[in-house]
Amino acid sequence: MKRESRFWARLLQIGRIFDIHLEYRIMVISMEFSKRNLYLFIGLVTGLIIVVLLSLSIGTAYIPANQIIKSLFGKRGGDGTYTVIIKQIRLPRIILSFLVGSGLAIAGVIFQGIIRNPMVDPYVVGISAGAGTGVTIAIVFNLGFSFLGISTIPLMAFLGAIITVYIVYNLARVGHKFPVMTFLLAGVAMGFLLNAIMSFLMVLGTNDLHKVVYWLMGSLATASWYEVKLVLPYYFLGLIPIVLYLKDLNLILLGEENAQYLGVNVERVKLILIIAATLITAAVVSVSGIIGFIGLIIPHIARMLIGPDHRKLLPLAALLGGIFLLISDDLARSLIPPLEVPVGIITALAGGPYFIYLLRKKKSEYW
Amino acid sequence: MIKMLKIDKLKFSYNNREILKKIDLYLEEREFVGIIGPNGSGKTTLLKNISRILSPDSGVIYLNQKLLNSYDIGELARFMAVVPQDTAVNYNFTVYDLIMMGRNPYQDRWGRVKKEDKEIVEEVMELTDTVEFRDKRINELSGGERQRVIIARALAQKPRVLLLDEPTASLDINYQREIFDLLASLNKDLDLTVIVVSHDLNLSSQYCSKLVLLKDGKIFKVGKPEEVLTARNIKEVYHTEVVVKNNPLTGRPFIIMVPKVQVGVNSRKQDAAQTVYQKRIHVICGGGTGKKIINLLYNQGYIISCGVLNQGDADWEVAKKLGLKVAEIPPFVHIDRESLKYNRQLINCSDLVIVTDTPFGPGNLPNIALLTEIDDINIVLIEGKGIKDRDYTGGEAEKYWNKLVLKKYTHVIETTDKAFEFINKLASP
Numbered sequence: 001m002k003r004e005s006r007f008w009a010r011l012l013q014i015g016r017i018f019d020i021h022l023e024y025r026i027m028v029i030s031m032e033f034s035k036r037n038l039y040l041f042i043g044l045v046t047g048l049i050i051v052v053l054l055s056l057s058i059g060t061a062y063i064p065a066n067q068i069i070k071s072l073f074g075k076r077g078g079d080g081t082y083t084v085i086i087k088q089i090r091l092p093r094i095i096l097s098f099l100v101g102s103g104l105a106i107a108g109v110i111f112q113g114i115i116r117n118p119m120v121d122p123y124v125v126g127i128s129a130g131a132g133t134g135v136t137i138a139i140v141f142n143l144g145f146s147f148l149g150i151s152t153i154p155l156m157a158f159l160g161a162i163i164t165v166y167i168v169y170n171l172a173r174v175g176h177k178f179p180v181m182t183f184l185l186a187g188v189a190m191g192f193l194l195n196a197i198m199s200f201l202m203v204l205g206t207n208d209l210h211k212v213v214y215w216l217m218g219s220l221a222t223a224s225w226y227e228v229k230l231v232l233p234y235y236f237l238g239l240i241p242i243v244l245y246l247k248d249l250n251l252i253l254l255g256e257e258n259a260q261y262l263g264v265n266v267e268r269v270k271l272i273l274i275i276a277a278t279l280i281t282a283a284v285v286s287v288s289g290i291i292g293f294i295g296l297i298i299p300h301i302a303r304m305l306i307g308p309d310h311r312k313l314l315p316l317a318a319l320l321g322g323i324f325l326l327i328s329d330d331l332a333r334s335l336i337p338p339l340e341v342p343v344g345i346i347t348a349l350a351g352g353p354y355f356i357y358l359l360r361k362k363k364s365e366y367w
Numbered sequence: 368m369i370k371m372l373k374i375d376k377l378k379f380s381y382n383n384r385e386i387l388k389k390i391d392l393y394l395e396e397r398e399f400v401g402i403i404g405p406n407g408s409g410k411t412t413l414l415k416n417i418s419r420i421l422s423p424d425s426g427v428i429y430l431n432q433k434l435l436n437s438y439d440i441g442e443l444a445r446f447m448a449v450v451p452q453d454t455a456v457n458y459n460f461t462v463y464d465l466i467m468m469g470r471n472p473y474q475d476r477w478g479r480v481k482k483e484d485k486e487i488v489e490e491v492m493e494l495t496d497t498v499e500f501r502d503k504r505i506n507e508l509s510g511g512e513r514q515r516v517i518i519a520r521a522l523a524q525k526p527r528v529l530l531l532d533e534p535t536a537s538l539d540i541n542y543q544r545e546i547f548d549l550l551a552s553l554n555k556d557l558d559l560t561v562i563v564v565s566h567d568l569n570l571s572s573q574y575c576s577k578l579v580l581l582k583d584g585k586i587f588k589v590g591k592p593e594e595v596l597t598a599r600n601i602k603e604v605y606h607t608e609v610v611v612k613n614n615p616l617t618g619r620p621f622i623i624m625v626p627k628v629q630v631g632v633n634s635r636k637q638d639a640a641q642t643v644y645q646k647r648i649h650v651i652c653g654g655g656t657g658k659k660i661i662n663l664l665y666n667q668g669y670i671i672s673c674g675v676l677n678q679g680d681a682d683w684e685v686a687k688k689l690g691l692k693v694a695e696i697p698p699f700v701h702i703d704r705e706s707l708k709y710n711r712q713l714i715n716c717s718d719l720v721i722v723t724d725t726p727f728g729p730g731n732l733p734n735i736a737l738l739t740e741i742d743d744i745n746i747v748l749i750e751g752k753g754i755k756d757r758d759y760t761g762g763e764a765e766k767y768w769n770k771l772v773l774k775k776y777t778h779v780i781e782t783t784d785k786a787f788e789f790i791n792k793l794a795s796p
Contacts, residue, residue, distance in 0.1 A: 247474075254456060
């Protein structure tokens with residue numbers, strides 16, 4: 001008996017890392033449900049580890065498991081070539097995949113929550129068009145590929161995204177209030193405008209068309225430690241406020257008026273969360289191009305699995321997004337070697353049908 | 368008494384349209400206040416100004432003697448809870464989680480649930496009778512149940528003031544009563560100040576201790592229900608004819624709408640009739656001949672009495688249904704002294720007596736015999752059918768009838784409709 005309760009206490013401790021709500025769930029609501037959540041997270045973390053190992057091993061050159069372990073943890077290292085492939089090529093790519101996948105999923109959860117609309121993804125407020133325009137300008141005007149030691153493509157993408165969202169935000173602001181529907185519409189309008197500019201620029205610079213198109217399709221082929229270092233600070237800078245305001249976002253789901261009645265400073269929370277989600281999206285887009293469907297679908301899948309409480313929804317979506325992009329990227333680089341399929345195509349091809357399947361299977365309203 | 372809410376020269380406009388025009392209002396602690404008024408009179412806008420969703424163009428609001436704007440959002444949520452008009456929840460939270468959200472203003476950033484929070488949630492579920500669906504999802508509940516859950520959430524905020532916007536809109540009558548009973552008990556037992564915006568004049572009248580009647584963004588009248596809900600006030604604010612009665616169970620005013628169709632013939636007389644609704648009329652009838660005139664006059668707001676009638680008579684049934692004063696005798700029994708005495712009393716305090724074209728036999732003959740003895744009273748004789756054809760007393764009834772016809776203030780009229788029109792004309796100043 002005593003042993004068993006200690007086991008539960010330990011489980012709770014582990015659970016608390018993911019799910020702060022777990023304790024009262026177990027005590028008050030039902031044991032089944034929270035156990036299910038716990039297993040879900042344990043299963044996903046295990047899955048993540050397996051996928052990471054698989055990703056290290058497959059690719060143009062197959063690397064056996066013992067070599068992976070030797071290269072990563074061995075004192076003298078393994079085979080020199082393998083070590084280079086693993087440490088310099090595959091590991092940064094895996095980390096970047098996970099950051100991009102989870103980042104897009106997190107931003108999707110936040111935007112869907114704030115705007116309270118299931119059709120919203122991180123790109124909807126003009127981020128993709130802004131980043132794309134920035135990149136197109138860089139490529140078409142041949143702004144060089146290195147500027148003060150920073151590659152211009154991610155820089156221009158990041159700048160384009162941030163400037164666009166800043167404009168959209170100011171377009172949508174009415175006095176000191178900030179109606180989300182106006183924000184959404186301003187974002188869509190701005191997106192159209194920028195897409196037109198982008199197309200025009202592409203017509204001008206037909207020689208570089210394929211580069212722009214390739215970037216727009218989304219790819220992690222350029223991944224290196226440099227990109228990881230580029231994304232990481234913004235990723236965490238955005239993540240911290242998001243984690244702090246998850247409870248408030250739950251209340252905003254009830255409607256902004258209701259949230260205010262319940263003591264949430266709605267305007268401030270909205271502003272902080274939008275800035276944070278934009279930061280993550282812009283950082284991610286700048287290194288990966290436009291990878292569709294993750295930011296739209298993963299939040300939905302997570303919501304179907306665990307419900308609307310953001311304190312559970314967000315970590316789950318982040319895990320699912322990361323794993324999903326990892327698998328997609330593995331497929332992207334191993335389907336027709338040595339050629340790489342842009343990973344955006346894979347995510348769309350895999351994500352679309354799966355989403356339709358889920359919609360048909362769970363017809364009851366989960367949103 | 369503590370001034371719980373003080374509104375001083377509040378003005379609010381929306382798109383250059385003035386919605387609230389200089390509202391001054393004082394509400395005390397532990398009051399049960401109903402804000403009523405027609406559509407577009409500014410009820411909800413006023414409530415949203417009080418709940419700080421909207422901020423006024425000018426004027427100030429004090430809540431518990433402190434400037435409303437000086438509350439921070441959490442502090443305000445601990446002091447005042449709001450149940451909004453639209454309680455639909457788009458996301459499928461469980462009832463328990465939703466009520467727990469009411470504890471938000473007391474929780475830290477992570478929303479960690481303390482023992483106290485759990486106890487309070489249990490307590491408010493008990494109060495609002497929502498314990499049974501704690502594990503259900505909110506969208507599985509009916510409108511009335513969901514309304515109780517939202518009220519429970521508001522109560523979990525442990526507020527001292529509860530604002531509600533149309534809490535019974537689109538609810539069945541049983542839920543309406545249930546919600547208002549709940550509010551009344553919260554007001555009484557928890558010393559909660561309750562401010563409710565309502566369309567339903569009768570519900571607010573039965574439950575509220577004070578009513579605020581709005582018209583075109585201004586306060587038309589503030590006071591106890593019986594002071595605010597008079598036919599004259601309602602006529603002026605809502606432009607509609609009503610009759611105000613007293614609900615015998617609560618002693619509060621009860622409003623009866625007058626359908627326009629029924630008063631169609633003399634709708635142009637409505638205004639005049641409004642001012643004379645307190646006139647008393649006694650109807651001598653029987654055998655169903657008085658049904659129509661009783662209904663017409665009753666709806667117009669006259670105070671009607673009848674007699675003497677046999678119990679079970681068609682006219683007796685109508686009179687009883689409407690709760691009129693009736694001098695009555697058992698079925699098939701001749702009018703006796705006692706009932707006649709009561710009938711005389713009823714006639715004596717009436718302004719007008721109507722005699723319908725009812726058949727007269729020995730049993731009800733004393734009715735008109737009595738009338739001949741009373742002087743100086745307005746009499747309306749409805750003679751659709753000649754007295755000869757309905758005299759079953761061998762000429763005696765005819766004798767009395769003719770006597771009545773010759774009296775100074777007697778008017779003989781052929782049909783009920785014409786009689787009704789005539790009476791309204793007579794009653795108007």
